[in-house]
Amino acid sequence: GAVVSQHPSRVICKSGTSVKIECRSLDFQATTMFWYRQFPKQSLMLMATSNEGSKATYEQGVEKDKFLINHASLTLSTLTVTSAHPEDSSFYICSARGTENLAGGLSTDTQYFGPGTRLTVL
Amino acid sequence: QKEVEQDPGPLSVPEGAIVSLNCTYSNSAFQYFMWYRQYSRKGPELLMYTYSSGNKEDGRFTAQVDKSSKYISLFIRDSQPSDSATYLCAFFSGGYNKLIFGAGTRLAVHP
Numbered sequence: 001g002a003v004v005s006q007h008p009s010r011v012i013c014k015s016g017t018s019v020k021i022e023c024r025s026l027d028f029q030a031t032t033m034f035w036y037r038q039f040p041k042q043s044l045m046l047m048a049t050s051n052e053g054s055k056a057t058y059e060q061g062v063e064k065d066k067f068l069i070n071h072a073s074l075t076l077s078t079l080t081v082t083s084a085h086p087e088d089s090s091f092y093i094c095s096a097r098g099t100e101n102l103a104g105g106l107s108t109d110t111q112y113f114g115p116g117t118r119l120t121v122l
Numbered sequence: 123q124k125e126v127e128q129d130p131g132p133l134s135v136p137e138g139a140i141v142s143l144n145c146t147y148s149n150s151a152f153q154y155f156m157w158y159r160q161y162s163r164k165g166p167e168l169l170m171y172t173y174s175s176g177n178k179e180d181g182r183f184t185a186q187v188d189k190s191s192k193y194i195s196l197f198i199r200d201s202q203p204s205d206s207a208t209y210l211c212a213f214f215s216g217g218y219n220k221l222i223f224g225a226g227t228r229l230a231v232h233p
Contacts, residue, residue, distance in 0.1 A: 006165075034220060041130075043210065043225045044166070057219075093165045109214065110156065111221055113165035 002028045002098045006114035013084055014122055021079045021117045023094030029074035030096035034111065035067070038091045050077045084121040092117045125149050128211055128224030137233050141198040145211035145224045148192060152213040152222070155187050157196045160208045160226065169209075170196065201231045 003026040013019050023033055031052050036044040048069050049057045056069035066088075068080040077096075081088055095111040128145045135141055143157075154173045158166035170185040172178045178185045184197040198205055211224040 004165075032219070041228075044223050046220055049219060091163070095165075110154075110168060110171060112168065113158075116163065116165045118163065 002026075002096070002112045004094065004096050004112050004114040006094055006117050008117060009115060010118045010120075012120045012122065015085055016083055018080055018082045019084055019119060021081075021092055021094075021119075023077045023079070023096070023114050025075045025096040025098070025112075028096070028098050030077075030098060031074060032097040033071060033077040034095045034097075035069060035077075035079050036093045036095070038093060038116075044093065047079075081119065084119070086121045089119055089121045092119060125222055126211065126213060126224045129227055130225050132228040132230055134230045134232065135201055137201060137203060137231055139201050139231070141196075141201050141205070141229060141231075143196040143198075143209050143211075143227050143229070145194050146192055147194070147213055147222075149213070149215065149222075150189075150192070151215040154214040155185070155194050156212040156214070156221070157183075157185055158210045158212055158223075160210060162207075166210060198229075201229075203231050203233055206230050 005024045007022045011019055033050045035047045037047055038044050046059050047062045050069045050071040052071045052074050058064045066082055071077040093116040095113040098112050126147050157170040159169045160166040172185050175187050175189045182199045186195040208226040208228050210226040212221045214221050
C-alpha cells in the first residue's frame with residue numbers, strides 16, 4: 001500500500017504554545033487528506049477534511065481557528081494546534097486518499113494512514 | 123441508532139484460536155467495506171478491502187460481507203500474539219467524502 005508519513009511522531013509543549021504537525025504522502029499525490037484525533041481506547045474522530053488548494057472542511061464541534069489546516073501541495077498537509085492546552089493532548093493521525101486496486105482491473109478510493117503524532121501539552 | 127456498531131471488547135483468545143470480529147451497519151448506501159488494524163500508538167493499517175457480498179481471503183484473514191443483513195466480519199485463523207491490536211471496521215459510500223469507522227475491537231492473543 002501507499003506510504004504516508006507524519007512529523008513529528010511525538011511532541012511535548014507548554015500550555016499556550018502552537019504546534020505544527022506535518023503529513024506527507026510519500027509515493028503518491030493526494031488531493032484529499034484527513035485529520036483525526038484519537039483519545040486512549042477510543043476510536044478515530046474525524047476533525048477535518050483537507051483539500052489541496054482550498055479551505056479545509058471541519059467536522060461539527062471542531063474549532064477551525066484552533067486547529068489550522070493547510071494543504072499547500074499534493075503531498076503535504078499541515079495541522080497547527082494554536083494556543084495548545086492540556087485538553088488538546090491526544091494522538092493526532094492524518095490519512096491521505098489514494099487508490100486501491102481491486103480484482104478484475106477495478107480500482108477505488110481508500111485512505112492510507114500516517115503513523116500518528118502524540119501531542120502532550122503540559 | 124448508530125450508523126456502525128462494533129463491540130469494543132476486549133477480546134482475549136489463546137494462540138492458535140480462530141477469531142471472529144464483527145460490525146453491523148445501518149446505511150444501505152455503504153458500498154465499500156474495510157478492516158483496519160491498529161497497533162498501540164500507531165496509525166491504522168489497511169488490512170482487508172471488499173466491495174461485494176461474500177468472502178475474501180488473504181492468508182490467515184477472511185473478510186465476509188452480508189449486505190442483506192448489513193453485517194460484516196473478519197476472521198483470523200491460527201491467531202498469533204502479533205495479531206494483538208485493535209481492529210476497526212470502516213465503510214465508504216459515494217455519498218460521503220470520508221470513511222465511517224466502527225469503535226474498534228481490542229484483541230489480545232496470549233501465548
